[in-house]
Amino acid sequence: MQLFQILNESGELVGEPPKLDDSVLVDMLRLMLLGRRIDHKAISLQRRGKLGTYAPLSGQEAASVGSVFALDRETDWVVPQYREQLAMLHHGLALSTYLLQRMGHPQGSELPKDGTLYPQQVALGAHLPHAVGLAWGLKLRGDPGVVIAYFGDGASSEGDFHESCNLAGVQKAPVIFCCQNNGWAISVPWSQQSAAESVALRAPGYGMAGLAVDGNDALAMYAATADAKRRAQAGEGPTLIEAVCTRLGAHTTADDPTRYVPPDVAETAKKRDPIIRLRAYMIGKGIWSEELDQEAERWCDAEIDRAVEEFDATPKPDPASLFDNVYAAEDPRLRRQREEFIADRESR
Amino acid sequence: MQLFQILNESGELVGEPPKLDDSVLVDMLRLMLLGRRIDHKAISLQRRGKLGTYAPLSGQEAASVGSVFALDRETDWVVPQYREQLAMLHHGLALSTYLLQRMGHPQGSELPKDGTLYPQQVALGAHLPHAVGLAWGLKLRGDPGVVIAYFGDGASSEGDFHESCNLAGVQKAPVIFCCQNNGWAISVPWSQQSAAESVALRAPGYGMAGLAVDGNDALAMYAATADAKRRAQAGEGPTLIEAVCTRLGAHTTADDPTRYVPPDVAETAKKRDPIIRLRAYMIGKGIWSEELDQEAERWCDAEIDRAVEEFDATPKPDPASLFDNVYAAEDPRLRRQREEFIADRESR
Amino acid sequence: MPVMSLIEAIRSTLASEMERDERVMILGEDVGKSGGVFRATDGLQERFGADRVVDTPAAEAAIVGASIGLATAGWVPVPELQFLGFAHQAFHQLGHQLARFRYRTNARFTAPVTIRAPYGGGVRAPELHSDAFESLLIHCPGIKVVAPWTAADAKGLLTSAIRDPDPVFFLEPLKGYRLVRDDVPEDEHTVAFGKLRVAREGDDVTVVAWSAMVQPALEAAEAAAADGISVEVVDLRSLVPLDVDGLRERVARTGRAIVVQEAPLTAGFASEVVATIQEEAFEYLEAPVARVSGYDTPYPMPQLEDFYIPDAHRVLRQIKATAEF
Amino acid sequence: MPVMSLIEAIRSTLASEMERDERVMILGEDVGKSGGVFRATDGLQERFGADRVVDTPAAEAAIVGASIGLATAGWVPVPELQFLGFAHQAFHQLGHQLARFRYRTNARFTAPVTIRAPYGGGVRAPELHSDAFESLLIHCPGIKVVAPWTAADAKGLLTSAIRDPDPVFFLEPLKGYRLVRDDVPEDEHTVAFGKLRVAREGDDVTVVAWSAMVQPALEAAEAAAADGISVEVVDLRSLVPLDVDGLRERVARTGRAIVVQEAPLTAGFASEVVATIQEEAFEYLEAPVARVSGYDTPYPMPQLEDFYIPDAHRVLRQIKATAEF
C-alpha cells in the first residue's frame, strides 16, 4: 500500500511541503518532544504508584501533532480516544489535569471551559457518533468549525465506526476521521484485526475521501489534515485519514508487549521514529540545532515539573463529590443517598 | 455503477450464461412465479385479517431465487432477514409454516429438522454475525458447506454488518453476504441511506471480494453466487454480493409507499420486472411457453391452496406453550409461573 | 379542552415545541418524508424543513450517539427509535455515553436529548417490537425515564422532557396510540417529573401501574368495587425520578399494594417498586407487596401475547388475594 | 485439595474442559497470544492451538453473535468479553439473539455458549471497566447468570456452565482474581445452578450477597458478632436461576434480611432479591428487607470508588439498624 509521504525516513523531502512558518515547525517538534518526555515521566510516576494505568504515545507524536496543528483551536473540535495526550494539550487541556485524569482524580475530568475539546473516550469508537453529530450540528448552524476524531486500528472494527462513517457521508458532515493505525490493538496485530490492507480502503464504501498517510511523517499528516479540512469546509463532507504509525512502547503500563511483539518488529519500529525524522529535516533546513534540543529539553522539564507540582498540590477529592453532576438538579432519591452517605462517613 | 449482467432488460444474453439444465431454469422461474402469487394471496389474507403484517417480495424474486439456486440445500446454509420467503421455501420451509409465522402462530417458528435453514431475522443485520460464526465453524470442522446471509440496503448501515464483514474477512469464513439493495429502507431511499454509490464498494475495506449485480437478472445472480461459493470453498473467504433490485410493492402491508415513492420511480421499477426478463429469455430459448404459464399458475394455486388449507386447519396454540423452550430444563421459578398461569386460565 | 388521541397529543406537542424553540430537531428512521411508522411526526418535515426533521440511516447507535454531538453544537435533539426493541442496538450509547455525559465531563457538557420510542405489546406486532424493557434504561444512572398513559400526560411530560437539561427517555405505549383518548390542555402544559398520578381513589388496596398497565389496573379496580373491595390505582408515569414519598403516602393509606408490569418478572422495574414500598411503608403493610407481571420468557409469538400481558382478570385475582391476605 | 487463586481456578477449569471436550473453543480480544489481559487464558493457545483459542477483532457484537453460529456448527464457544462494561456493545446480540435462540426456533437450535467477563470495581480501573451491571443481563429471559466468589465455586460453576445446554453468563469478580484463594477440588467438580451457598451461619440477621460483596458481608458479620449480633451470610452465586426456596428458608430462620450489591440502587438485582424475599417470607419478617448498595450515579472516578462500593462498615451499620428495628 502506497503511503502519502512528504518526508522520507531520513527526513528528506519527497513531496511538496505545506507552507508553514519556521516557528510553527519549531512548535510542532517541541510538542512532539514534550510528548516523549511525558511518557518517560508518567511511566516512572506510575511505577512509583503515583499514577494509574498510563497509555504512552511514543511513536505516534507525528500522527497527533501533525494533524492537530492543521486545525484552528478556536473553532475546530478535537474528539479523542485515549492516546491523544498531545492533541488534547494543544487544544487547551492542562498537563496537570491530564495527569490527574490518569490518577483517577475527578478534577482530571475538567475540560477547558468554552473550549473545543471533548473528553477522552475509553470505549473504542464510541466517540465517533458524537463527533459526527457535532460536525453535522455545526454545519447546520453555519458554524465554520470542523471536527477531528482520533481512534485506533482496533476501534475501526467496532460497529460504531461504521455507523458513524456512513452517517457522516450522508450528512456531508465536516468531520475528519483520523485512524492512528499503530499496527496493534493491545496484542492483536493489524493482520488479525482485518483482512483489509488498509483502513483507508473503507472510505469509498461511505462515499467519502480516504487517504493512507505515513503517520511518522508530521508534514504529510499536516498536509493531509489541512486538505481534509478544506474539503469539509467546502461542503465536500468527511475524510478518512489512516495514519500508519508505530507504537514504540507498551499498550499501557499494564501491558507486557514482549509476550506478543516479535523482536524484529520492535527493532524496525524504532527506525521509523517520527521525531528523528522531523528533526533531521529541520536541521537540514537550518531551523533546528543541538542548542534547541537542550532548550527544548529544559522547556519540557519545566512544563512537566510545573504540572507535577500542581498535580501533587491538588487536594484529595471530596468523597461526596461522587454525587455531583448526575443531573442538573439532584432528584430527591439521590439527595437522600447523598445524605445517608455523609451520615455514614461521619459515623467512621 | 456498472452492474454485472447476463440478461438485459429485454431478456437478451449480454454475457456468458451459467451452465444450467433447462429443467433447472424452469424450476427457477416457477419458484419466482410462486413468490409473486404468494404475495397476492398473502396480501388478500392480511386484508381479511387472516394474516399479520406481511412483507411482499415482488420485484426481488430473481435476487432470492437466482442466488439460492446456486447453493446445495443439503450442505449450504441460508441465513435470511425477513424478505426471503423463496430462499426459505427452497431450503425446505413449508409454505403453511411460513404463513403461520406471519400469523404469529408459534408453529410458524418450526424449521426443517436437521435442515440447513436459519430462522428469519427481524432485527436488521443482527443475523450477520451468526452467519459468520456458522461459516467459520463449518470451516473449522472441515465441513464443505457455505453460508449465504441475506439482508437489505438499510441493514447495511447497522454496526453488525461491519463487524460481521470484518470478522469474516479475517477468518476467511465461507460466507456470502447477499445484500438485496431494493433502493428503499421503508421510506428511506438509498441516497439517504448512504453516500456510497454501491454497497459492493465496501468489500475492499474488509479484504473481501465484492460485486454489484443486476438483481433483476436471475442468471447473473446465479453466476455471481456460484462463483462466490467456489471461492469460499477454495478457502478464499467471503464475498459481498450487492443485488441491485427493485421493490415493486410496499415495505409491508402496514406501509403506504405513495407517501414517499415518486410515481416515476414506481413506473420505471415495473419495467425491471425480473420475472418478465427471465421468462422472455426462456421463451426465446424455447423452454417456456404460454401453456407452461398456465401450468405453472395451476401449480402455484395448488401449492398455495394446500398451504392455506393446512394453515386453516392448524388448531390455535396451547396458551401454556408460551412457557416452552426458554431453557432445556425449566427452572423452578419458571415452573411456578407456568403453574400459576394454568391456575389463572382455569379460573376464567 | 379538546379530546385527543395519544398519538395526536405527541404529534402536536412535538410541533409546538419545535415552534417555540428553533433548536429542537427530530431525527430517526422514517420520521421525515413518511412521518413515522405511527405518524407521530406526520407533517413536521414539510412544516419545519428537512434540516430539522431528518430521516437517518438504519443505525440506532449512530442516532443516539449523534444526538450527543448535536446537543454540543447547540441543538435540542428529539431522536425517535422506531421501536424500543431496537434500543438494544444503541445500548452502549444510551447507558455509557448519553447517560454519563454530564457526569464524566464535570458538567462541561450536557445532553438535553429526549429519546422517544413506542413500547409494549398488544398489537400483534412482529418479534422484538413488543418488549417492555424499561428497567434496562432505569438502571442506567443519568437518564430520566417517563412512561405516560393518558394523552394529557403525554403532552405534559413530553414538553417537560424536551425542556429538561438532561437526557430523558420518553416511553410511548404502542397499544395506546389510537386507543387512548382524553382531554388535553390546549395551551402550554407541562407535568413535573417525579410526581405520580392517582388514577382512581380507593381505600383497601393500592395498585401501582404505569403506561399500558394502567388500563387493566383500572378495569380490575372497577370489577373489585362490585365485590366490595375499594381499590386505588396509581399511575407512576415518571419512573426516574421515582415519587418515593408519593408511593409511601398512598400505600400507607391502604396497607396493601400490588405492582403491575408488562415486563418479565425477574429484575423488572416492578421489583424496584416493591422493594421501595416495603422499605418505605413496612409498618403499614398488612400483606406482602405483590407483583402481577409478564413472565420470565422471551416475548411470545403474537398469537400468545394476550396470555402473556397482564390483564384485568389477573390483576383482580391478585386484588382479592391481597385483600384477603 | 490445592489452594488456588480465583484466576488460577478459572484458567485450569478452561484447560480441563477443553481437554475433556474438543468442541470447546475460546474467542475474544487478546485471549490468545497474550493469554488475556488478566491471564485467564494464559498458555491455552499454545496448548490447544490457534483454531480453538482465537484472538478476535475488537468487536463485541460479533464475538457474541458469531458464538451463536459457531454453536450451530457444533462448537461449544466460551467467548470472553474483556470487561463487562463492553458487553453493552453486544447487548442486542445478548438479550435479543443469544438469550432467545432456543425459544424463537422451537428448540430447533440451541446456543450452549458461556460468556466470561470480569466485572465490578475496587482495582482503580479506568472508566467503564468497573460497573456491576448484572441486573441488565438477568432481565433478559433465556440467559442464565452466575457470579461466584470463591475459587472452588468458580471451578464448579464454570464447569457446569460450559456443559450447560443453554447460554450462561459467567461473571468474574475482577477484584477477586488474585485476592481470592481457597481450596479447589482437584478432580472434576461441578456446582449445580440455583443453589445458594451459606457462607456463614447465624441466627439474628441474614445478609444476602454475591460475587465481590460476599467479602464485606463476611467482615461485617464478624464485626457484628463482637457486638453480640449473630449474622448469617448467604452467597447467592447463581443469580439466574435464583434459589427462591433457599432464600425463603434462610430468611424465615432469622426474620431479618439485608441484600448487598455493588450496582446502582435503582432497578439493581438487589431489588429483585428484596421483592422475592418479602413475597416468600413476609410472615416471618420483623424488619423491612434492607439494601446496602452502590449509589444511583455513574461509576465514579477511581479515587472515589472506595466511597462508592459498599464496605463492611456500611453493611455493619445496616446490620445494627435491621437488628434493632
Ligand SMILES: Cc1ncc(C[n+]2csc(CCOP(=O)(O)OP(=O)(O)O)c2C)c(N)n1
Ligand atoms: C468497546 C471496547 N471494547 C474493548 C475495549 C478494551 N480495549 C482497550 S484498548 C483495546 C485495543 C485498542 O486498540 P486500538 O484501537 O488500535 O488503539 P491503540 O490502543 O492501539 O491506540 C481494547 C480491545 C475497550 N476499551 N472498548
Ligand SMILES: Cc1ncc(C[n+]2csc(CCOP(=O)(O)OP(=O)(O)O)c2C)c(N)n1
Ligand atoms: C435493528 C433494527 N432497526 C430498525 C428496524 C425497523 N425496520 C424494519 S424494516 C426497516 C427497513 C429495512 O430496510 P432494508 O434493510 O433495505 O430491507 P428491506 O425492507 O428493503 O427489504 C427498518 C428500519 C429493525 N427491524 N431492526
Ligand SMILES: [Mg+2]
Ligand atoms: Mg492500535
Ligand SMILES: [Mg+2]
Ligand atoms: Mg431495502
